[in-house]
Amino acid sequence: MRLVVTGLTGQVVSALVELGADCADLVVLPVGRPQLDLAEPTDVEGVLRGLRPDAVVSAAAYTAVDRAETESDLAMQVNGTGAGAVAATAAALGVPVLHLSTDYVFDGANPAPYVETDPVAPMSAYGRSKLAGERAMAAAHPDHAILRTSWVYAAEGKNFLRTMLRLAADRPEVSVVADQQGAPSYAPDIAVAVVQVARNLLAESTRHNLRGVFHMSGGGETTWAGFAEEIFRQSAARGGPTATVRPISTADYPTPAARPANSRLDCTKLKAAHAVALPEWREALARCMDRLKEQGALTR
Numbered sequence: 001m002r003l004v005v006t007g008l009t010g011q012v013v014s015a016l017v018e019l020g021a022d023c024a025d026l027v028v029l030p031v032g033r034p035q036l037d038l039a040e041p042t043d044v045e046g047v048l049r050g051l052r053p054d055a056v057v058s059a060a061a062y063t064a065v066d067r068a069e070t071e072s073d074l075a076m077q078v079n080g081t082g083a084g085a086v087a088a089t090a091a092a093l094g095v096p097v098l099h100l101s102t103d104y105v106f107d108g109a110n111p112a113p114y115v116e117t118d119p120v121a122p123m124s125a126y127g128r129s130k131l132a133g134e135r136a137m138a139a140a141h142p143d144h145a146i147l148r149t150s151w152v153y154a155a156e157g158k159n160f161l162r163t164m165l166r167l168a169a170d171r172p173e174v175s176v177v178a179d180q181q182g183a184p185s186y187a188p189d190i191a192v193a194v195v196q197v198a199r200n201l202l203a204e205s206t207r208h209n210l211r212g213v214f215h216m217s218g219g220g221e222t223t224w225a226g227f228a229e230e231i232f233r234q235s236a237a238r239g240g241p242t243a244t245v246r247p248i249s250t251a252d253y254p255t256p257a258a259r260p261a262n263s264r265l266d267c268t269k270l271k272a273a274h275a276v277a278l279p280e281w282r283e284a285l286a287r288c289m290d291r292l293k294e295q296g297a298l299t300r
């Protein structure tokens, strides 16, 4: 299977490239700037057609959630219009498209984990741009799987885990919000899931229940403070940096973009339709920590 993935150095695209290197029957072809700039999606079809994909994964996005509040046009261009152009190209090529989306399409007011049919109500410019991308995808190409994930991290890249380890290296206590709930999702696990969904779409080109919107987060749930505590516990167990977590409220940590208090995604639909479920978040974190230790990146 030839998977063309948008983006070059992103967490999910990097994990897909690594997975491709390990699988004999999987070729992962990342494509990004300057060849493909979703802020100016001029010749998306020409670029993607040349790579002869069996399926396209739309993993590139403007992901600077706070900065998007002041760059909302750019976020909308990349995440809305750009994603739509990728879907239109997949339609023109007659191949399925898989699109990464986010829990931030919700306002977090739901008391229970969100299901796919719950009403969307993004609280931020980033969330609005990602919702526009979902809608552009669905409008451009019926053969799509929109995969909403949350709290993505990896051993490389810009993410909460790496921020926590950096902070712990030079301070004994870190304040972390304890009133936002969700589930961390490990990029290599997302990559495995994306590949399986792509295989399913290709194997069953007309099965309606494999298409549409799906929730896809790490198993279980926690808060950002709970995630930080587990990061420090697992880091300490491997001789890495550790700190005490001081739980604070969202009100104590104002950010330009509002974030949902409840980011929990019910992933039942993905499991039922695609037989795909991301591993439990603590177990995934342990694999990431082992990798950091192997890399010599867990130093006090």
Ligand SMILES: NC(=O)c1ccc[n+]([C@@H]2O[C@H](COP(=O)([O-])OP(=O)(O)OC[C@H]3O[C@@H](n4cnc5c(N)ncnc54)[C@H](OP(=O)(O)O)[C@@H]3O)[C@@H](O)[C@H]2O)c1
Pocket: 006, 007, 008, 009, 010, 011, 012, 013, 032, 033, 036, 037, 038, 039, 040, 058, 059, 060, 061, 062, 063, 078, 100, 101, 102, 103, 130, 148, 149, 150, 151, 152, 153, 157, 158
């Ligand atoms: N990170 C999270 O916590 C999170 C949570 C929920 C959903 N998601 C979604 O999951 C997907 C993957 O996220 P991620 O964490 O892997 O993202 P990431 O690490 O921030 O990487 C973003 C990728 O998008 C590419 N990109 C940005 N602007 C672009 C443009 N104008 N043209 C072409 N490519 C552009 C970047 O390109 P370069 O390689 O050139 O830098 C990079 O490869 C995204 O759709 C994101 O919205 C992420």
